Amino acid sequence: MVRLVLFNKPFEVLSQFTDRGAETARQTLSDFIAMPGVYPAGRLDRDSEGLLLLCDDGRLQARIADPRYKLAKTYWVQVEGEPDEAPIEALRGGVRLKDGMTRPARVERIDPPELWPRDPPIRVRKSVPDSWIEVTLREGRNRQVRRMTAAVGHPTLRLVRWAVGEWTLAGLAPGEWREVTV
Template identity: 65%
Template sequence: MLIAFNKPYGVLSQFTDRSVPPRPTLATFGLPPGVYAAGRLDADSEGLLLLTDDGPLAHRLSDPRHKQPKTYWVQVEGSPTDDMLARLRAGVMLNDGPTLPAEATLLPPPALWPRDPPVRFRKTVPDAWIALTITEGRNRQVRRMTAAVGLPTLRLVRVAVGPHRIEGLAPGTWRKIG
C-alpha cells in the first residue's frame, strides 16, 4: 500500500514523540495501521509525504541511490538572479560536500493553502518562489542550498516525489495511490 499525505507545517514525520510537551505527529491523521514514512520532511516543511507498509518500496522511494526526483516549491527571501539559479542548477558546495545538480526555475506565487503560523511579511524585503528538484535527500538540503546562494528559505512545500504529486490534497489529508 502506498499513501500520499499532505503533511502540515509543524507536524513530525513520525507517529510518536517523546519530547515534553509532545509535538504533533502523524498519529492524529487517521492513517491506516502499519504504514510508516518513506523518507522525511522536517517539522517546518510542508507537503507530500509518502507512507507505505512495504519495506522494499520505502527503500526505493527514499534511498538516494535510486535518485527519485523530489520537487519543492520554495519561498525565498530576496530576488533570485540568473546567476543564483545557475548555481543551484550546477550544484552548490555545502559543509558536507557538493550537491548534485538540481533543476531550478522561478515560479509565480503558487495558489497554496494558508500556513499556520503565516510566513512573516516584510514590506522592505522582497520574496520570490523557486521550483527546485533534487535527487538527493540530505538533512535540510533545500534550505541549505538556497541559503548558500544568498536566498534564505521562508516556506518549503514538497509537491512531488517521482511520479507522485500532491495535487488535490488539503493539509492533513491523504489518499491511497497504490
C-alpha cells in the same frame, strides 16, 4: 497488495507516529492517519509542508527514500529576495555545503503557487521582497533545500514538497491523505 499513502503533511507536524521525549505534545502522523502497518518513506522536516509518502513494503520504501535510486523530489520554495540568474545557475550546477557539493538540480523561477495559508504565516519584511522557485533534487541530505538557498544568498521562508517521483499533492489539502495503487 502494497499499500501506498500520499499525505499532505501540515507545517509543524513530525514525520513520525510518536513524539518521544518532548516536553510539550507535538502533532505527529498518528494525529492524521490511523492505518496500522504503514511507515514514512523518507521524511519531511517539521518546518516543511507537503507530500509525505507512507507504505507497508520495505522494498518500495527503500526505492522512495534511498538516495541511490535518485527518485526526483520537487519542492516549491518561497525565498527571501528575488534571485537573478547567478544564484539560479549556482543552484542548478551544485552548491558547496559543509558536507560537500550537492548534485546538479533542476531549478526554475515560478509564479506564486495557489497554496493554502500557512499557520502561522511566514515572516514578512516590508523592505525585502520574496519570490518562488521550483527545485527538483535527486538526492536527500538533511535540510538540503534550505541550506542550498541560504548558500546562494536567498534563505528559504516556506518549503512545500509538491512531488515525489510521479506522485503529487494535487487534490490534497493539509492533513488529508489518500491511498493509491502501486
